[in-house]
Amino acid sequence: METQKYTNRNIRDFVRQLVDPKARETPSFAFCSVTLVDKVNKTIDCEAINEDKTEFVNVMLSTEANDSFSIYPAVDSTVLIMFTSFLKMVILIEEVESLVCDIDKNHFEMDKDKFLINNNDTIIELDKNGDMTLNDGSKDGLVVVADLVTKLNNLENAINSLITSCQSVIVTLAPSGVFPLASFFVSNTPIAPLTQKVDLENTKIKHGI
Numbered sequence: 001m002e003t004q005k006y007t008n009r010n011i012r013d014f015v016r017q018l019v020d021p022k023a024r025e026t027p028s029f030a031f032c033s034v035t036l037v038d039k040v041n042k043t044i045d046c047e048a049i050n051e052d053k054t055e056f057v058n059v060m061l062s063t064e065a066n067d068s069f070s071i072y073p074a075v076d077s078t079v080l081i082m083f084t085s086f087l088k089m090v091i092l093i094e095e096v097e098s099l100v101c102d103i104d105k106n107h108f109e110m111d112k113d114k115f116l117i118n119n120n121d122t123i124i125e126l127d128k129n130g131d132m133t134l135n136d137g138s139k140d141g142l143v144v145v146a147d148l149v150t151k152l153n154n155l156e157n158a159i160n161s162l163i164t165s166c167q168s169v170i171v172t173l174a175p176s177g178v179f180p181l182a183s184f185f186v187s188n189t190p191i192a193p194l195t196q197k198v199d200l201e202n203t204k205i206k207h208g209i
Helices: 008-019 145-167
Strands: 030-037 045-049 055-060 071-075 076-081 086-095 096-105 108-110 114-118 123-127 133-134 171-172 179-181
Touching: 030 055, 030 071, 045 076, 055 076, 071 086
Parallel strands: 055 086
Antiparallel strands: 030 045, 030 076, 045 055, 071 096, 076 086, 096 108, 108 114, 114 123, 123 133, 171 179
16 A cells, blocks of 8 residues: 655645634544554554454654654554544554654654663663663773772872881891882872862762662
């Protein structure tokens, strides 16, 4: 069956017929069960929930196939459609399978498995388990800054303590004499200042548990 193409003229003529009492075509309505969802053309096929089981094909999900916002019903769910001799359109959806929104270069989509935002430069995906991935995830997980600062400070303090201790050690040589280790550490000064949270934290991205 040839796919019916809808244009702005179709929509304009449809609205005119609805509001013009002289040329009005009364629309009909039907509750239907969704049999197929076409996300490329943004249409569905469905079957009326009645004794005749009337089949409707290429029912529009929005007024234009390139509409920036689309809600896709789940297969086998119920929708309410409105139709005339030249237009078929979904007006109510019982169960949403997914939704997609495109505004300029920003893309947003959501279904039962994921929540995704993509603006071409950055991709953020949140899955059904609550795990978030930025871009391709190849850099592994974000660090907990407070814990990292504590570990670095512990390491820095240990190194500082070692430097101070070694600078005062004098090694006894055999058979006689001494050698001060300070000569090895004269150029090593304690780490100061110690690492601070502000040195590591990107305040534009915050996370927690």
